[in-house]
Amino acid sequence: MTALELVNVYKNYGGPPVVQDVSLSIEEGETVAIIGPNGAGKTTLFGVMAGEHRATKGTLSFFGRDATRAGAKRLAHRGVARTFQVARYFLEKTVEQNLVIARDAHRSRYRNPVSPTPRPEQSITDALEAVGLEERRHQSSSTLSHGDRKSLEIAMALTQEPAVLLLDEPTAGMGAEDIPRTIRLLQGLKESRGDLTIVITAHDMEVVFALADRVVLMANGRIALQGEPAAVRDDPMTREIYLGNSFEADAS
Numbered sequence: 199m200t201a202l203e204l205v206n207v208y209k210n211y212g213g214p215p216v217v218q219d220v221s222l223s224i225e226e227g228e229t230v231a232i233i234g235p236n237g238a239g240k241t242t243l244f245g246v247m248a249g250e251h252r253a254t255k256g257t258l259s260f261f262g263r264d265a266t267r268a269g270a271k272r273l274a275h276r277g278v279a280r281t282f283q284v285a286r287y288f289l290e291k292t293v294e295q296n297l298v299i300a301r302d303a304h305r306s307r308y309r310n311p312v313s314p315t316p317r318p319e320q321s322i323t324d325a326l327e328a329v330g331l332e333e334r335r336h337q338s339s340s341t342l343s344h345g346d347r348k349s350l351e352i353a354m355a356l357t358q359e360p361a362v363l364l365l366d367e368p369t370a371g372m373g374a375e376d377i378p379r380t381i382r383l384l385q386g387l388k389e390s391r392g393d394l395t396i397v398i399t400a401h402d403m404e405v406v407f408a409l410a411d412r413v414v415l416m417a418n419g420r421i422a423l424q425g426e427p428a429a430v431r432d433d434p435m436t437r438e439i440y441l442g443n444s445f446e447a448d449a450s
């Protein structure tokens with residue numbers, strides 16, 4: 199079944215479109231990486247998929263239901279969870295408290311997310327296990343390493359039991375030692391939850407090649423090329439678009 203479908207999507211911020219005529223169909227259980235040079239429109243497209251940006255033209259549907267005007271909140275309730283390039287959580291809370299906040303905010307039961315009374319349950323334990331943070335459960339989030347913080351953010355998304363997980367630059371700002379760990383975490387997630395649909399934006403080709411079933415290359419707001427990772431890597435158009443960029447070096 200198709201999890202996410204965009205048809206002829208345009209987005210502009212008042213000026214010329216920064217996403218133009220993008221049509222993309224992502225199947226349930228598929229992992230798709232969106233790559234492209236700076237300013238290609240990846241983050242904007244991602245925002246459209248998350249319901250944060252409303253498409254100027256075109257349609258978005260989620261598991262066959264129109265979601266063009268759903269907005270971020272409703273899409274979250276329908277099973278879309280996302281992480282951000284810069285992780286968002288409460289530094290002064292423990293790992294577990296942040297997970298409880300994320301879960302309860304999602305369920306809209308929680309009225310005052312700033313002073314939680316943690317009430318852990320299975321979804322919290324499952325999320326901690328999925329990212330390997332069980333031992334840090336009661337640790338203050340401010341004491342976590344950069345890699346652990348990214349794991350926390352992914353775990354927060356998992357407490358929402360998403361059908362579609364949108365990961366914006368999951369290894370951004372990480373040191374070389376944390377990148378393989380995050381890749382392993384996401385590979386583990388793909389294996390244990392075969393029906394989870396994952397969309398990643400990434401500059402890091404190590405991440406793209408380790409995880410993606412399909413790569414979508416964007417340039418100037420349009421999809422320039424898409425296909426299996428190796429086919430996209432080896433296509434002359436990719437080299438042309440990335441001329442002067444580090445793509446070749448990163449992908450080898």
Ligand SMILES: Nc1ncnc2c1ncn2[C@@H]1O[C@H](COP(=O)(O)OP(=O)(O)OP(=O)(O)O)[C@@H](O)[C@H]1O
Nearest residue numbers: 211216234235236237238239240241242243401416
């Ligand atoms: N909120 C905004 N208002 C106006 N212009 C914007 C806004 N967000 C992005 N843009 C412009 O839209 C274009 C596409 O930006 P976008 O961030 O989507 O690209 P990107 O491929 O994600 O780039 P990067 O890899 O640098 O994050 C850029 O020219 C950018 O300056």
